[in-house]
Amino acid sequence: MLLFWTTTLLLLGAARGKEVCYGDLGCFSDAEPWAGTAVRPLKILPWTPEKIDTHFLLYTNENPDNFQILHLSDPSTIEASNFQTTRKTRFIIHGFIDKGDESWVTDMCKAMFEVEEVNCVCVDWRKGSQTTYTQAANNMRVVGAQVAQMLNILLTNYSYSPSKVHLIGHSLGAHVAGMAGSRTPGLGRITGLDPVEASFEGTPEEVRLDPSDADFVDVIHTDAAPLIPFLGFGTSQLGGHLDFFPNGGQNMPGCKKNALSQIIDLDGIWSGTRDFVACNHLRSYKYYLDSILNPKGFTAYPCTSYRDFESNKCFPCPDHGCPQMGHYADKFAGRTSEEQQKFFLNTGDAKNFARWRYGVSITLSGKMVTGQVKVALFGNKGNTHQYDIFSGIIKPGSTLSSEFDAELDVGTIEKVKFLWNNKVVNPTFPKVGAAKITVQKGEEQTVYNFCSEDAVREDILLTLTPCETPNTI
Template sequence: MMWLVVLVLIAAFLPTNARILSEDQAEVLHTTHKRSSVCYDDLGCYSTGSPFWSIHRPINFLPQRPEKINTRFFLYTRSNKNHYSQLIANSFNSIRNSHFDGAKKTKIVSHGFLENGFVNWMVKMKDEFLKADDFNVILVDWGGGSSFPYTQATANTRLVGAEIAKLISVLQKISNGDPSKMHIIGHSLGAHIAGYAGQQTPNLGRITGLDPAGPYFENTDKDVRLDPTDAIFVDALHTDAESLVPNIGFGMSQAVGHVDFYPNGGRDQPGCNVDPLTHIQVQGGLYEGTAQFIACNHLRSYEYFTESINSVCPFEGYSCDSYDHFKDGTCHMDCSVLGSCGKMGFHADELKSMKNAHGKKFFMETTSRSPYCEYHYIIRFTLGNPSGSHQWRGELKANIHGTNGQLGQRLVTDDYVYFDPGQSYSYVIAVPHNIGTIKDVTLQWVHRGVSVNPFQWNPFNLRHPKLYFQRVEVISGDTNQKAAFCSVSGTESQVQRTLNTKC
């Protein structure tokens, strides 16, 4: 099955002349060979030269004709939630006769490769927007230009971005639409479409890149991809930051916004490692199930964003230099310090005015299925060092009890680790609910010896390896609540220990 996926990907990225050409594709190939630029009236001129040709873009095409791409704009408001009105930039009456209101905020949503403006995720996002407020919600359909090969679709994004910019300009003239109140949300190739639109729209308010496409964009010139200069505020959400080959990753790890969020480290999203049959059963259809199997990590970005619009859970992210340091609890999770925390998704614009947050990466954990948001806690413990204590190897579990419930016994170490007497250790634990005011903590560890280390041997379980939990501190990343508990004497031998005496 994996080889089939790889072959499909190779076919998607092959140049058009490597396969049987349709009449329209043959025309594009002929155009590419005969000239290196093309102009489309008021949508501008396009070249296959630098910076759009580079080592990262060895096969390059010009955008197809506007008639072929057939970009369309569908407007929804609370007055027409379920029935769109089509906005046509060259038809002022289509705008005058619509429900577009220039005094309201506007959300413009674009799909990516192999999709169109009627895909389920865009409809769901539209519904969540209108549940939150009476926005102008415009769904962009460029399905005529988003199909195979990928290299042609990437070229077409430039023209689609120009068409969005043109529409915004007309909305500004006809209905007093304010670009600073406009927010473009794009998934995959749609993220770079948003960037192109922003390049041509002075004072555009915000762009959100949902797992911006990596192939043909990562490490390219900023004029080729989404970057912070494309809007007043640019945020990006990375969920599939693996390389395309050999890991079959569709997103990018490169930071491209004022702030960049990396849930679960930006790759390997929980729940995406199930078999294809399970994906088909859960999604309720062959097409969506197959898409989830091939690109589950990539698609999670729009699921996270959609849920964040009306979620009571904050989708809090924490500034850190790496995901490993975030998991180890070595980064400060103090949201009272401006710019150290930020909400991923819809509410990320709270960081817009926090200049000290710009340029930072934010990390958080999610669950494997909706609702995805989790609450984060740092657990730090210090081991005692009484006479006769030793270094031991094992895994640690913890349970935190609070006024709103408990964590439940959780494994906090990713692997077997060595614990040294007198040393301190910290880990991040994520739970799907706020456990309230912390009352006590139960720690449990399981000894795991190493066969190559004779000092860790425990034949016939004659020895009883012990750790001495002297102090434990729990910090809520979301509320900044802190609770510290100490062992009465710090010298009791402990395999499982509940600490409830405050220090």
């Protein structure tokens, strides 16, 4: 009987799991769902706050280059800093093996200062992140509690509402933000930059970033291929009110360079190697950084899949508009709904990543030939290069339609240039023209119409001018 009760008590203890308590931060258990599951099989407790050694580094418009440290243990450091309660506060939280004074973090703050007055707080938990992944994935629970504690200090001591706070977390930092949000009622916004998959995908909402963690949660997925066998670090699971999948969310353009070119690009062996190994994963914060200075350059389209998006089935924006991926996602009128929303867009392969999507429809004239058709747009803000629209049999009277992502916003479209070629010697020198070309910018309802009665030989530009005033559809 003694053996029975001893065994029973041991089993009950194992079921309850171990627990550590860290003062005001609360207690942390290794019981389910935090450990002992298929997704999180190892029972590992988070380190002490002292060992993780989290720092809050404040940059503002007044001190953009040198941070001021805000101490949880000494709230007077907030009073003595440049923190201003009249401004929004954006926290940037790094992920695994990263650090809070990494150049991308400080660059993000500096970009914000160009467009707004803001308190920019970089959460540096490098000691807790630069360890084994499984340990770091548990340490983040303490860091999330510390971020929530800082928000509570701001609320209690300065009547600073959590609704004015935006948490931006990359990778493991996205789940830190989720943890902080779950402890902070009324938190304004969380942006998850490619939330990490391992130890989080498929877990209950209390473990990972989810829409209940803030009034508005937006997520950018850039490395959503399965971890095994494709080494995709990011999650494919929807985690926000709006989930963005640029370039389909798995393989980012410009990420197939060889390691040497990456190192040369980034002026450093460590940075170059990291960018090569985790290029897709890091693209999320690079897109966000570019979005700050390009308020209209990351229009994202609601669509069921990237295949449909690439098949031109999700253009133009619906009547209620499209959101901007990144910094300005919260401007979207329909940003929250009971159903999570998926959006797609394409980006460039290098900085500047912003793109503007146009739909083009061409009514052909002239002779029937085999070849390629291209167009370029000319507007009051600039011109695009030639974009491929069609390749195949060019039939007069037929209409070709396609979409492309331009490297700039041309503004009001003033003319269109048409070009065709087939690279085949033809002694009859056939001529092909475009009787009409209609152009629409994805986020606008205006359709521009351009006409021409001419036809041209191959590789000769044909200029089409407006044939009527723009129509609003």
